Amino acid sequence: MTPDEVRARGCGPTSGLAPGFAQANLIAVPEDWAYDVLLFTQRNPKPCPVLDVTDAGGHRTVLAPDADLRTAIPRYRVWRDGELVDEPGDATPFWRDDLVSFLIGCSFTFEGALVEAGVPLRHVDQERNVSMFVTNRECRAAGRMHGPMVVSQRWIPHALVDTARRVSGLMPAVHGAPVHVGDPAELGIADLSAPDFGEAVVPEEGDVPVFWACGVTPQAALMASKPPFAITHAPGHMFVTDVPDSTYRVG
Amino acid sequence: MTPDEVRARGCGPTSGLAPGFAQANLIAVPEDWAYDVLLFTQRNPKPCPVLDVTDAGGHRTVLAPDADLRTAIPRYRVWRDGELVDEPGDATPFWRDDLVSFLIGCSFTFEGALVEAGVPLRHVDQERNVSMFVTNRECRAAGRMHGPMVVSQRWIPHALVDTARRVSGLMPAVHGAPVHVGDPAELGIADLSAPDFGEAVVPEEGDVPVFWACGVTPQAALMASKPPFAITHAPGHMFVTDVPDSTYRVG
Numbered sequence: 001m002t003p004d005e006v007r008a009r010g011c012g013p014t015s016g017l018a019p020g021f022a023q024a025n026l027i028a029v030p031e032d033w034a035y036d037v038l039l040f041t042q043r044n045p046k047p048c049p050v051l052d053v054t055d056a057g058g059h060r061t062v063l064a065p066d067a068d069l070r071t072a073i074p075r076y077r078v079w080r081d082g083e084l085v086d087e088p089g090d091a092t093p094f095w096r097d098d099l100v101s102f103l104i105g106c107s108f109t110f111e112g113a114l115v116e117a118g119v120p121l122r123h124v125d126q127e128r129n130v131s132m133f134v135t136n137r138e139c140r141a142a143g144r145m146h147g148p149m150v151v152s153q154r155w156i157p158h159a160l161v162d163t164a165r166r167v168s169g170l171m172p173a174v175h176g177a178p179v180h181v182g183d184p185a186e187l188g189i190a191d192l193s194a195p196d197f198g199e200a201v202v203p204e205e206g207d208v209p210v211f212w213a214c215g216v217t218p219q220a221a222l223m224a225s226k227p228p229f230a231i232t233h234a235p236g237h238m239f240v241t242d243v244p245d246s247t248y249r250v251g
Numbered sequence: 252m253t254p255d256e257v258r259a260r261g262c263g264p265t266s267g268l269a270p271g272f273a274q275a276n277l278i279a280v281p282e283d284w285a286y287d288v289l290l291f292t293q294r295n296p297k298p299c300p301v302l303d304v305t306d307a308g309g310h311r312t313v314l315a316p317d318a319d320l321r322t323a324i325p326r327y328r329v330w331r332d333g334e335l336v337d338e339p340g341d342a343t344p345f346w347r348d349d350l351v352s353f354l355i356g357c358s359f360t361f362e363g364a365l366v367e368a369g370v371p372l373r374h375v376d377q378e379r380n381v382s383m384f385v386t387n388r389e390c391r392a393a394g395r396m397h398g399p400m401v402v403s404q405r406w407i408p409h410a411l412v413d414t415a416r417r418v419s420g421l422m423p424a425v426h427g428a429p430v431h432v433g434d435p436a437e438l439g440i441a442d443l444s445a446p447d448f449g450e451a452v453v454p455e456e457g458d459v460p461v462f463w464a465c466g467v468t469p470q471a472a473l474m475a476s477k478p479p480f481a482i483t484h485a486p487g488h489m490f491v492t493d494v495p496d497s498t499y500r501v502g
Binding site: 034035038039042043050052053166169170172173176177250251 | 285286289290293294301303304417420421423424427428501502
């Protein structure tokens with residue numbers, strides 16, 4: 001499928017879809033909150049690497065000029081005062097003229113490079129959404145925005161952990177190198193079979209849990225910071241851009 | 252010299268000083284302009300990679316917790332309505348409680364890595380400030396902030412251009428890979444011996460001009476956008492941080 005086909009079609013999680021194109025997280029907030037959100041992303045670049053910011057009321061992005069941000073994502077989340085109130089497939093009825101949209105890099109973007117380097121993706125093989133967890137690491141606050149870091153977790157064969165670290169490390173705009181490898185308790189995660197977002201994924205023998213900073217972090221910050229209104233993507237259901245993955249690879 | 256010693260002492264351009272530590276550009280604007288400046292940096296990450304942003308009125312940064320941003324830079328520039336009105340060695344008399352300070356990555360930060368890789372630095376050898384030029388490339392505007400991209404230019408031996416590209420490319424937070432190599436006319440630069448900022452540097456035989464996006468770009472945007480007030484560093488006279496260069500190296 002092309003990015004346009006993914007955006008046109010209702011579907012589930014987007015990991016593995018439109019291979020070769022970058023994917024992005026969405027967080028849209030009223031203009032009055034935009035500075036706090038932008039500063040929060042700047043102060044927390046590992047979980048929140050910003051790829052584009054729209055002007056207030058805009059629903060177009062340079063990342064995919066023909067796409068409509070109100071409809072291009074397979075599933076949205078609507079938030080009021082930090083509470084999840086709806087999960088529509090079309091955000092148009094909820095959109096407001098004062099919304100500023102932030103598109104934030106997604107680790108699905110380096111998955112193609114992982115596969116190329118011989119690193120298997122258990123969640124794709126098992127046709128599941130990636131596992132995501134709220135951690136015990138607090139982000140650096142910005143104005144009214146604060147909250148814990150969220151991570152995505154992948155099972156990686158022990159012998160390929162260094163490869164995964166190196167390959168993802170060359171893509172800092174889409175979360176870069178892992179923030180942690182091994183014992184989940186160090187991130188305050190009790191049970192890898194009970195993710196906070198996404199689905200549990202079954203490891204194979206010799207697999208190690210590897211954790212990357214995740215673009216769902218702003219959603220955890222919404223819950224903690226309670227802005228009056230926000231629209232985001234649903235975790236794992238990303239905005240597929242027209243930008244080739246390789247654009248975000250350095251070196 | 253240590254970073255602390257450089258910050259304590261009045262000196263000239265900081266290229267080559269406190270080797271091993273990252274240097275940063277400063278732009279401080281009234282709070283009312285902070286969103287436009289932050290969005291401008293996000294939309295123009297090659298010239299404006301943000302390393303830290305203070306809260307309004309703050310004069311401390313996580314990049315060097317003991318340093319005072321009002322005095323730590325060897326020479327400042329004070330701007331009113333887009334006009335340069337003063338170049339003091341101490342910004343304290345000009346500081347305001349509503350100023351938000353942006354610390355932006357500086358290409359001096361990858362110069363250590365260039366030297367390690369065997370790339371000579373002509374401006375350091377000649378004890379001159381690096382050459383900087385306003386280009387014909389317009390930055391992506393953000394609210395009231397707009398202006399052309401500024402570049403730093405270094406003479407690099409032809410055989411070492413690829414090395415310089417690779418080494419700097421691994422440091423995207425301090426401008427990353429060059430934006431242009433070769434003919435200065437393609438950037439609208441008429442005369443390499445007449446830089447807009449810094450000093451002219453004499454090439455050696457076989458040297459090629461190589462251009463990196465430059466953190467003086469926000470100063471060109473101040474001139475074009477005319478906010479009522481701003482304080483910046485003077486080009487080449489940087490804020491020396493306590494952060495090791497290697498922090499900004501990926502891969």
